[in-house]
Structure formats: C-alpha cells, structure tokens
Amino acid sequence: MADRPRIGRFRNDKAQKQFLTGYDAAIRDWPVPLKPLDVATSYGTTRLYRTGAAEGVPVVFLPGMGGNTLGWIHSSGPIGAAHPVYLVDPIGGAGRSVQTRPLEGTDDLTSWLAQILDGIGSPAVYLVGFSYGGWQALLAAIRIPERVTGMTLLDPAAFRRATLRHHAWALACGIGLHCRPSIRRHLARRLHSDSINRPDDIMAAIAGTYLFEQALPPMEPLTDEELATITTPTLMLFGAHSTMHDSAAVSQRLARVMPAAEVELVPGTGHSIALDVPDLVNPRILEHAARIARR
Structure with a gap:
C-alpha cells in the first residue's frame, strides 16, 4: 500500500x-448566498463560506472524509436562518483550501480547528460533524472543550476503523450516481442512501474523493476513557443501517460511557444521514442548539 501523501493534492491537472x-458551479448555484473567507493557519490557507444570521452562536460544519462544503447544501440555509454558519473545506481534502504543512496526527487536527475558530473571531462555536467530521468534533470536545458550546454528530466515525463492508458501500454509492434512474432507485433502497437519487446535488462533492489524494490523519477510535471526559452537550444521530459501525451497539456503549449524551438511531437510514434525511437532521440541530442557548 502506498504511503499517505503528506500534502493533499489533485491526482493531476486534469483532475x-x-x-x-x-x-x-455548485457554489455559484447555492440555494443561499455564500461569502468566501480564507483563513490563514500554520497548515495552510483554509477556505470557509459564511452564510446565515448576523448574530448568535456560530455553527461550524465539519464534513466527512474526502468531503467539503458541498455536502451541506441542504443544511446551510435552514440552520443559517437562526445562526451564523461557517462551511469548511478541510485542509488535506478536496476543495478550495491550500495545504502547505502536513497534519501529522490528532494534535495537529485540533490545532488547525482552533486556528480556524480564531480566524473567524469566535471564542466558542456549535459544531456539526458528519462521519470523520464527527470524530474531529469529539476530539475538540476532549482537547479544547472551552471552544465548543455544543455539537450534533451525524453518524460519527469515531468508534471503529472503516471495514471492507463500509468501503464497498461507498464504492457502490459512487457507482450508483452514474446509473440510470431505475437502477439508482434500486440501489438507494438496498444501500439505505436516498441521496443517490439526487446526483446533481452532490456529484462534485463525491468526485473530490476520487480525484484528490487526501492527506488527513487516519481516524483513531476513541476509548471509553476518552469519551467519558466529554462534558459538552452532545446530540448523536446514527443511521440504523450504517456500514461504518454497529449503530445499536455503539448506542449501548454511549449510554454507559457518555450517559449525558443524547443518542438517536434513525430507522431506514445508513451512513450518509447528513445528505439522506436533511428534513429530519436540520430540525434536530436547531432544537438542540436552542436548548443549549437557553441554559
């Protein structure tokens, strides 16, 4: 197996x-106005997009492995109606960020996020993290808890490493996007991934996974001891059919080690819950953030 590249890069100029x-094109056609913002960090320049309300607790969206701003097309508008919203193109992943220094591990990943928060002038934010971004959010709650007022995690990839079954699911989803509608509908049911039926929404985001050589630190599963230290108000939504983990077993584990966390298994959904059921996810984020603000 080839070594992971130290600096993220596109495979070639054509890619x-x-x-x-x-x-x-997707950014130009975004359903709400986006203001680009480049934040200088010690790892390179990170591209963010600002949208939403002028005041309130900022909500920062962290995408999954290989993802970027484009994965939040269905959430930025609804959440922005109540909060300032920042969408992040991670350093080391496909997008408009430019990496200049390697992210060597979890210390660097947390340092990079802290520098992002400094750059937008926010001492503390509400985090929304999907998959790998959910793991990043948990790391932040462990290491820089004063910067995180609360968080919603969407099928966070923090409890075991991805298996062959999960990689096969991701590949099948990518293939499904290029199939005719009747096959897409069949695959969407089998894979528990309704977003396959909306290829125009996410094609550019998915393409980044295949056209870019990522340089993100590998996810290291969190231990019970690490999870038990988290006091940040947390809502976790798991796809009941996720291929990333056994959602029911993870839910039982969290009830034991993070009893204050709110955990919900969403029936009929898989790992890509952030894109598949935005009409369920968005109200949950808003309601949880509002409850924290009232405390």
Missing part, C-alpha cells in the same frame, strides 16, 4: 480542473 469546475 483539478474537472473537480474545480463542478465545485465552483
């Missing part, structure tokens, strides 16, 4: 042009 053409 970069292909991805950025689709990416920029």
